[in-house]
Amino acid sequence: MLIDTSVSSANLLGFISLLTYILTLLPSSIRIVFPQIKKAKITMNLLKYRRQLGILAFIFALIHAGLIIVKRNVDLFDLQTYKISLEGTVTLIMFAILAVTSNDWSIKKMKKHWRKLHKSTYVCMFLILWHIKEKMYGHWNIITLIEIILMTVTIVLFFRRRWLEHYK
Structure with missing residues (x-):
């Protein structure tokens, strides 16, 4: 397997979205x-600005998807489109719901349901890893390798966190 060094602007935005998304996940696991x-300034700042980072991750993902749609002349009215990119579409929809509800008003109105909804962000970790592997299969570049490593480390941290929470 050869690693290509070229990166399209759409893939770069996907990478930036991924980095921003990971920054929303790190404080809980750390x-x-x-x-x-846990009291380090960076951890506290990531925790403080988690919702804003999540919204940024969604915006970058939306632009990433938009560029892919334009670049590949994707027909949004063809159901095959959604079957081909199921994991990306589901992740983008989940990100949209999380972004729309990432505000104080939603927290007040949804109460305990808000936290349950926002825990669905952890499902996105697996969908994104699937998306990266599926879409980049056969034409990896250096960014793809970094993305897979970052997502794998994030998922391992998440599982370690869940294990520690369960057995403490």
Whole structure:
């Protein structure tokens, strides 16, 4: 398998979206897996601005999808389009719902249901990893390799966190 060094602007935006999304996930895992740095300034800032970062991740993902649609002249009225990119479409829809409800008003109105809804972000980790592997299969570039490593580390941290929460 050869790694291509060229990266399209759509893929670069997907990468930026991924990085921003990972920044929304890190504070929860860091606080449990590495308790000695849970009060670190970076961890506290990521926690403080998590909702804004999530909205940014959605915006970057939306632009990423838009560029892919334009570049490949995708027919949005053809159901095959959604079958071909099921994982990307589902993730984008989930990101949209999370972005729309990432505000104080939604928290007040939805109460405990808001937290349950926003825990669905962890499903996106797996969908995104699937999306990267599926869409980049056969023509990886250096960004693809970095994305897979970052998502794998994020997922491992998540599982470690869940294990520590369960067995503490």
